[in-house]
Amino acid sequence: MDIHHMATNVLLRDPSIDWTNLDNHRKAGGFEAVKKAFSMDADEIINETKRSNLRGRGGAGFPTGVKWGFVPKQSEKPKYLAVNADEGEPGTFKDRYWLRKDPYPLIEGCIICAYALGINTTYIYIRGEFLEEIRIVEKCIEQCRRAGLLGKNILGSGFDMECWVHPGAGAYICGEETAMLSSLEGKAGQPKLKPPFPAVEGLFRCPTVVNNVETLVCIPLIIQNGGKWFADLGTDRNGGPKVFGVSGHVKRPGLYEFPLGVNLKDVIYKHCGGILNDRKLKAVIPGGSSCPVLTPDEIDIPADFDSFKVVGSMLGTAGVIVIAEPTPLIEVLLRIARFYAHESCGQCTPCREGTGWMVRILENIRKGLATKKEIGLLMDAATKIEGNTICALGDAAAWPVKSFLQKFPDEFSRYLVDAA
């Protein structure tokens, strides 16, 4: 059971075709972008990627071409590409599509990136729960090896690249890039302070590029059609199409491909058919569970990295969670808070202790045991986690708490002992 309602276009392809079949992929022009890349020099590929205004699809939205530019050209050590397929931010389910249904564009993106940056080894780090997806990607990699599309002298270019799948083992934190690299090295997935950034000192202490699955899927499109073509599909500084995963209380949940800048309200009401059972919209978490929540009045905005910032939230992974009346928002926030408490790696005190405190206070509020003072304490805990941890998990835990309390105070105060 794997239902997708797709506005099929360039990222999400015709679901009636088996894209895990290499012949089908090549008949549709597969690996032409790789051939074209081999006729370009490295700087041209990086510049074309910069021109495309492609911003990382893993959530942070950092310009991909700029990130590639940080990797030293000359290096005595080997360089690595590590693909982040540790999809785990609640509300996010886009990368599973390529891993499961259409892995070849990802492999092409890896080859082009590796060629441009002088990398000969790629690891695709796939979350452990994706057992079927791991098998599918491994099978596709093997098909590529047999067809001379991976391994030595790819397509007669003289360029060598090996590609391996590495399984995660059930830790959300390994989606954080430095934690992912530690996990790839066989260690506990605990984030590291930056600098040094992975581009300089990453996997096995060598220069490493970490890119999200969807980011790399965009690369063959950019090489084939040009950076300008890709940039023109989106808005200013937000290039390209983007896959949105809509879940929760909409009539047609699923994956949708839109150009960046699509109106968020249209996504929910037009494309996803509106609210389930025609209930009233209560709240929208726009980009995965860490992104500050929006009220129904705030969703008439273009969906891109910069526009979401203006309303105090983030595009994140574009995992849109739609919440209708009469859902108790304390229950939603409690699940988010429990998630981050469970997934905190335990390294930084504010996150390890603070996330647990936030859960316990929320539980007390829901049980009707808390007073107004404890709402203040909850806010205080969130504020003291934010910005005080090695990685962004602390922030990700704090932002939902702060935004839910600020935008929906009645949803919490109604449980208080001293409620007015």
Place this chain on the structure above:
Amino acid sequence: MGIQFTPEIEAQFKSLLPRYPNKLAALIPTLYLAQEQFGYLRPEVMEYVAQRLDLPASQVLNTATFYTMLHKKPVGRYHIEVCTNVSCYLRGCDDVLEALQKKLSIECGETTADGLFTLDEVQCLAACGTAPVMCVNRIYRENLTPDEAVKIVDGLNKSTKP
């Protein structure tokens, strides 16, 4: 009998090593292989893995205890994991979980007395568009209703020879 990989697992283990510049990087995939053969990672199994990869046993323990999918305790033949995060909650996962608890007469985190079923709550499985979702031995079951979830468990029961 000492602990030893079967010839099939041994072949898979040997194929892992050339992928990485050192043996430590092969640890997590090797622990999965060990888990596949021995069911869970009891101390002797971790010591065996340490010896095979020339690692201190403390390193193996450190890694194994960090990850939830590396089992330090026995799990049932069928490991059922129900997502209870936001998107699944909005689509009724609590009813699915309750139906399974009732069906199996166990709470989350427990294994049935016959050792067949372990039921766990799990964090987001990244299939939110087809919520509610559960995994049975890492195979996804999506768009669930409480009745369907119970039917899936019934099906497993039938396919299980005593």
